[in-house]
Amino acid sequence: MGVRVAVAGASGYAGGELLRLIAGHPGLDLVAATGDSSAGRAVTDLHPHLATLAGVPLRPTAPEEFADAELVFLALPHGHSAALAAALPAGVKVVDLGADHRLVDPADWHRYYPGEHAGRWTYGLPELPGQRAAIAAADRVAATGCYVVASTLPLAPLIAAGVADPDDVVVVAASGTSGAGRSPKPHLLGSEVLNDVSAYKVGTHQHTPEIKQATGARSLSFTPLLAPMPRGILATVTARPTGTAGAGEVRQVLAEAYADEPFVSLLPDGTWPHTAATFGSNGCQLQVTIDADAGRIVAVSAIDNLGKGAAGQAVQCANLMLGLPETAGLTANGVAP
DSSP, X not given: OOEEEEEETTTSHHHHHHHXXXXXXXXXXXXXXXXXXXXXXXXXXXXXXXXXXXXXXXXXXXXXXXXXXXXXXXXXXXXXXXXXXXXXXXXXXXXXXXXXXXXXXXXXXXXXXXXXXXXXXXXXXXXXXXXXXXXXXXXXXXXXXXXXXXHHXXXXXXXXXXXXXXXXXEEEEEEOGGGGOSSOOGGGSHHHHTTOOEEOSTTTOTTHHHHHHHHOOSSEEEEEEEOSSSSOEEEEEEXXXXXXXXXXXXXXXXHHHTTTOXXXXXXXXXXXXXXXXXXXXSOEEEEEEEOTTTOXXXXXXXXXXXXXXXXXXXXXXXXXXXXXXXXXXXXXXXXXX
């Protein structure tokens, strides 16, 4: 028998991806899957690709439904995790995929989210210095936002090494439509999204303070784009260099930062990330150079927003919290074509 786990919010895209990863995980056993609006339906009614979960029912999202779980994944809308987490026994480990427990500063929360700030949990990005050990020792972990993963992995080591100016950072990132959740929205209809790329929440996106918090950036211009694909994020991160570092030096910073990381790949010089290459994986592809004309550092990353940007990251954190191999049930290999 594996560790008993449950998923709150299993009817959504991130929840469904968690179910898929748990179903194939050698050390986890699913004991409950909940989804309020879909309670009473079978998991396969909403996720027909999860054949091995046929007959598993979705239950109401209530604290008593998690009585048998040793670890609970919260894949709920932002602002909905804190109340449920507070009602769970102290001995139950929790990984929150929402934003409720990510931000340190309550002012940042109030600027971008409704309701009260629920406080900070251990931050769930294992690749940041010191975070792997902190996650392993924690009972409550706040998994990282999807745009934040795609921005932080290329940027944080450059700022920490002193080669990128934290006062001059620009991020432009394109995300697949699954990043907006599963609730029906007119602007996400196929006829609206196909053959179109559009900007949204320009200068006001809720991930802005989290990116700054995770990377050490002090000034950030963040422009998210909606791309006509179901999943994936391609982020282009630029920053002013602090000195005369060349492309080789900034590349070496990333090479040293991720030399032993199982899910982060710095591509060969001149090869650039593709979202399709990370599809279905917990991997992140990186590349970096110096813009020959502007002299700015340009780093590009690709992730699957439901993988390393959500469910895969959450399972990676859970593995650490449970003393399992960090890579258990996960892969850096994508699915193609």
